[in-house]
Amino acid sequence: MPFALSVFEIVAGILLLFGGGELFVAGSVALSLLLGIPQIVIGLTVVSMGTSAPELFVSLLSTIQGGSAGDAIAVSNIVGSNIFNVLVVLGASAAVMPLRVKSRLVRRDVPLLLGVSMATWGMASGGRITWVAGLALITGTVINLLWEIRSAKEEPAESGEDLDTEDRATPPVALAKLAVGLVLLVAGSQVLVKGAIAAAQGLGVSETVIGLTIVAAGTSMPELVTSLVAAYRGKADLAIGNVVGSNLLNQLVILGLCGVVSGGRGLGVDPVMLARDFPIMVATTLACLPIFWSGGVITRLEGWILMGLYMLYAVEQILSSSVSSLADEFRLLVLVVALPALMVFLIWSTLRWRQQRLRGG
Numbered sequence: 001m002p003f004a005l006s007v008f009e010i011v012a013g014i015l016l017l018f019g020g021g022e023l024f025v026a027g028s029v030a031l032s033l034l035l036g037i038p039q040i041v042i043g044l045t046v047v048s049m050g051t052s053a054p055e056l057f058v059s060l061l062s063t064i065q066g067g068s069a070g071d072a073i074a075v076s077n078i079v080g081s082n083i084f085n086v087l088v089v090l091g092a093s094a095a096v097m098p099l100r101v102k103s104r105l106v107r108r109d110v111p112l113l114l115g116v117s118m119a120t121w122g123m124a125s126g127g128r129i130t131w132v133a134g135l136a137l138i139t140g141t142v143i144n145l146l147w148e149i150r151s152a153k154e155e156p157a158e159s160g161e162d163l164d165t166e167d168r169a170t171p172p173v174a175l176a177k178l179a180v181g182l183v184l185l186v187a188g189s190q191v192l193v194k195g196a197i198a199a200a201q202g203l204g205v206s207e208t209v210i211g212l213t214i215v216a217a218g219t220s221m222p223e224l225v226t227s228l229v230a231a232y233r234g235k236a237d238l239a240i241g242n243v244v245g246s247n248l249l250n251q252l253v254i255l256g257l258c259g260v261v262s263g264g265r266g267l268g269v270d271p272v273m274l275a276r277d278f279p280i281m282v283a284t285t286l287a288c289l290p291i292f293w294s295g296g297v298i299t300r301l302e303g304w305i306l307m308g309l310y311m312l313y314a315v316e317q318i319l320s321s322s323v324s325s326l327a328d329e330f331r332l333l334v335l336v337v338a339l340p341a342l343m344v345f346l347i348w349s350t351l352r353w354r355q356q357r358l359r360g361g
Contacts, residue, residue: 003198003199003202005195005198006195006198006199006202007195007199008195009191009192009194009195009198010192010195010199012188012191012195013188013189013190013191013192013194013195013221014188014192015188016184016185016187016188016191016192017184017185017188017189017192017221017222017225018225018229019184019188020180020181020182020183020184020185020186020187020188020222020225021181021185021222021225021226021228021229022181022229023177023178023180023181023184024047024050024051024177024178024181024182024184024185024222024226025047025181025226025229025230025233025235025238026169026177026181027169027174027175027176027177027178027179027181028042028046028047028178028238029042029235029238030169030173030174030177031046031174031175031178034169034171034174038237041148041241042238042241045145045148045245046178047226047238047241047242047245048223048241048242048244048245048246048248048249049245049249050178050181050182050185050222050226051185051222051223051226051242051246052222052223052246052249052250052253052254053182053185053186053222054185054186054189054190054218054219054220054221054222055077055078055081055219055220055250055254056253056254056257057186058073058074058077058219059073059074059075059077059078059254059255059258060074060254060257060258060261062074062077063258063261063262063267064261066265068268071262071267071268071269072268072270074258074267075124075129075255075258075267075268075269075270075273076270076273076277077219078250078251078254078255078258079273079277079278079281080277081219081220081223081246081250082117082247082250082251082281082284082285083277083280083281083284083310083313084217084220084310085220085223085243085246085247086243086247086284086285086287086288086306087284087306087307087309087310087313088217088220088224088306088307088310089220089223089224089227089228089242089243090227090239090240090243090288090298090303090306091302091303091304091305091306091307091310092224092227092228092303092307093227093228093230093231093239093240093243093303094231094298094299094300094302094303094306095300095303095304095307096228096231096232096303097231097232097234097236098297098298098299098300098303099231099236099239099240099297099298100236100297101236101240101297101298102237102240105240105241105244106289109241109244109248110244110285110288110289111289112144112248113244113247113248113285114282114285114286114289116140116248116251116252117247117251117281117282117285118282120137120251120255120278121274121278121279121281121282123136123137124269124273124274124278125274127268127269127271127274128266128267128268128269129255129258129259129262129266129267129269130259130266130267131259131260131262131263131264131266133259134255134256134257134258134259134260134261134262134267135256135259135260136256137251137252137253137255137256137259138252138253138256138257138260140252140256141249141252141253141256144248144252185221185222185225185226186222188221188222188225189218189219189221189222192218192221223242223243223246226238226239226242227239227240227242227243230242240298247285255267280313284309291306
């Protein structure tokens with residue numbers, strides 16, 4: 001494929017993603033108003049289900065194709081997307097506009113996501129996710145959905161005082177925006193990934209690097225664009241709920257379905273992922289708690305820090321696969337410099353928040 005055509009596909013994919021993200025957010029906000037459901041609940045359910053469609057398609061198709069390569073793509077796509085969602089999607093959204101965190105996220109949703117992530121890691125620790133484990137994850141989906149419905153009844157409905165006139169729409173218009181937005185998001189992500197892979201191959205970039213960066217990030221493009229659009233429009237509930245809800249669905253629904261579809265052979269898990277990527281997925285989720293606690297707002301600085309952490313993760317992945325001689329030195333640098341600096345920042349943010357609470361009290 002000519003390089004110019006690859007560039008055109010990249011640009012077209014980005015335009016489709018932003019158009020789809022705008023329509024999908026508008027439809028989601030209108031739906032929350034029509035049903036009287038808080039936007040945070042819509043973000044955790046409807047929006048996250050829609051933006052997780054590329055992960056679902058890629059992982060299920062890979063599982064059906066079978067083999068160790070198919071299993072590796074299915075599992076790494078889910079784990080890599082979850083890491084990308086927290087560090088890049090949430091970080092970039094906060095960099096665009098500081099995000100005010102609802103208390104229910106700290107009380108319920110993030111601890112739930114942390115518990116599910118640790119349970120998934122435990123299920124995979126034997127090197128294979130069985131169909132029984134997949135069925136258990138799907139059962140967890142049903143329980144969580146029922147819990148969300150009950151929570152929606154307990155949460156106060158949106159007053160509409162801070163919403164624009166364009167946020168309101170009739171049911172057919174709201175559903176049409178959701179449907180068209182979802183189609184554009186899925187199509188845009190596929191076009192963008194296809195063009196980016198072709199462009200990278202044309203530039204001589206190895207397939208390993210392509211898989212670790214472009215493909216993994218490509219399936220998370222709908223989450224990124226949807227949350228960015230939501231943050232820009234001041235819909236922090238949708239932006240944050242999309243990230244947390246997508247990460248829950250990636251594990252409960254997509255990984256669960258892949259485990260069931262794998263049948264008696266089970267879904268194979270690479271030992272390297274068990275030793276490195278699963279712990280990082282759990283650690284990124286755990287890091288959300290002190291960030292969410294620090295004043296109830298994810299600041300722009302914290303957003304940039306999250307994106308910086310993903311850059312460290314991506315560089316480590318690339319070095320491990322292509323320049324293994326430098327990987328150990330890089331890990332030592334991260335361990336000695338980056339992680340202590342991050343811990344100091346988190347402790348400082350928490351102490352500052354507590355001091356503000358004491359002054360306010």
